[in-house]
Amino acid sequence: MLTRLAVSLALTASTFFGTAALAAEDLSPLQIFVSKDSQSLVVYEGDRVIATSNVSTGRKGYATPSGIFSIMEKKKTHFSNIYDNAPMPFMQRLTWSGIALHESKDVPRYPASHGCVRMPSKFAKQLFSMTKRGYHVVISDREVTPHAVADADLFMPRMAAPAADLLSDATLRPAVEASAKIDKPVEVAMGETLPKLGAEAVAVLPKNEPPVKILIARATERQKMMDAQAMLARLGYYDGPIDGSIGTKSREAIKAYQEIHSQKPTGAMDEAFLASIHKVMNKKPLTGWLSVRRNFKPVFDMPVDIANPEVALGTHFFSAIRVNPAQNKADWFAVSIDNNINAKAMQRLGITVAADATAPRAAEDAFKRVTIPSDIRARIETMLGSGSSLTITDTGTESETGQGTDFITVTKPLPKTDG
Structure with a gap:
């Protein structure tokens, strides 16, 4: 006040x-x-x-x-x-x-x-x-005014492993063969001695790199097609690039899958096809996508899961200051802004309940609905710095986000009401 x-x-x-x-x-x-x-x-x-x-x-x-x-x-x-x-x-x-x-x-x-x-x-x-x-x-x-966020389990900075190796990278390397004999326990170096409790260490990003900008949005049609292409490839129907392009190879692969699974062979990535192939692969349908940029350039992106996808996420902006990896601390602030989604877009996105940007804890509740793999969370947390941000939105950022930009989210005003 x-x-x-x-x-x-x-x-x-x-x-x-x-x-x-x-x-x-x-x-x-x-x-x-x-x-x-x-x-x-x-x-x-x-x-x-x-x-x-x-x-x-x-x-x-x-x-x-x-x-x-x-x-x-x-x-x-x-x-x-x-x-x-x-x-x-x-x-x-x-x-x-x-x-x-x-x-x-x-x-x-x-x-x-x-x-x-x-x-x-x-x-x-x-x-x-x-x-x-x-x-x-x-x-x-x-x-609108930003407010402090205290208990939403947001990303918290952590020190990177020596030589910029992330522990999460270990899963990407060849595993030790089952027949290999290990005579001694393995020790993992976790970094240099940290400051004593209460010390006022000043966080500096490695190599003075700019802070990361994070976007969580609903999966686009292109991303859903990439997910479908990857599954079709694993099942042997598709041998083209995993690029999200709905070309001849993708359509023919979908047709072949549909014929085998007693569906009308349209070659279209429709609801019946997606439900079937996710069931066959024992995977959840793709609902969300997380992307990271730094210094106006893409770093990486990957799928995430959004709980209750029929409920709109809304549009929210989180920013971090006083980021201290040595003490695993950061001060996060959030704001929710109006973003009108018309009826046609809601139907396309599978949304039946609109968002309310004025609801208490709207931003925090939206973040809590997103499940982020632990290795990806760890990777992001070693890249955090003061000025890092997180945008959560339903509608994506394709219109303005591109080469030489951060994530640009354009919103639409709510319809005017009488009174």
Whole structure:
């Protein structure tokens, strides 16, 4: 309540609350929240307000997209290549399709831009000096605030094994033959002596690598096809690439499977085919997918299981600061944002119960529905750093996520209701 009061008071001008937070910028990356409803921008460190300003977002016909973004590029001097070379000083790019934060001399307290987020000159310069590439920007239709997460069993940082070997990698190496004779017990080196309890160690990512960004979303049709291709290959029906492409080889393999299992040989990856092949392979149907990026590049991805898939996950953003692998500690903060899924998309995704972003613990409850293999959790936890993030969403990120981006999640506003 006090934080919200501070925000509302501060929005009367572009105001900074001291410089102490700036000194800790490297250890505690900032997050930027833009509200289209209140035409405001608030900078947070965790759940603590650092700075605020009025802004002007896109006018009718040029609406600023809502969603979860990150700063991909920064330029003090930039000119629009879309709108008559218009100046965009202190530009901080959010999408390659042209959305950015930037300075403007015309910042009314109502939507007026061509889609970018305009900021007053003084504030734009100050914000530019506070941010780095990779810092997150959340643009929401209504004002939202992050809250601390204490008990959702989120990823917690851990020290990597020596020489960057992860214990989880051991399952990928050839196993010791059953006939091999082992005379001595095997000792596993777990790393150097850790600081004593209570020591204030400062976490530094190995090789100063940027923090990882994590996405958990419902499996797409392409990912389901990759899963089907892998199963068909194991059963001997398919000898093509596991690429998710529904080409001639994939269709012929599905047809062959359907004929053997008394199904209409359509070659389509329909519900009956998927239910049958998962039963034959004794596997759960593919429901979720986890992907990891670092420094705007893919690192790895793999399937995960989503409990009660008929219930929408919603769209949630988690961010980590004060990450300390030596003490297995991190401070996580979360926010849930509205994301309307139309009836056709709900049917395609198998969703019968919509999400409520205003529900208590909506973000925490969504994460608890996801089962992540222990070796993958361990791998992620050795890569965590301050500024690491986790996005959970139903609808994926295909429209804007691509080469040179983090995960970009574009959301849709809820339908307006009377009253």
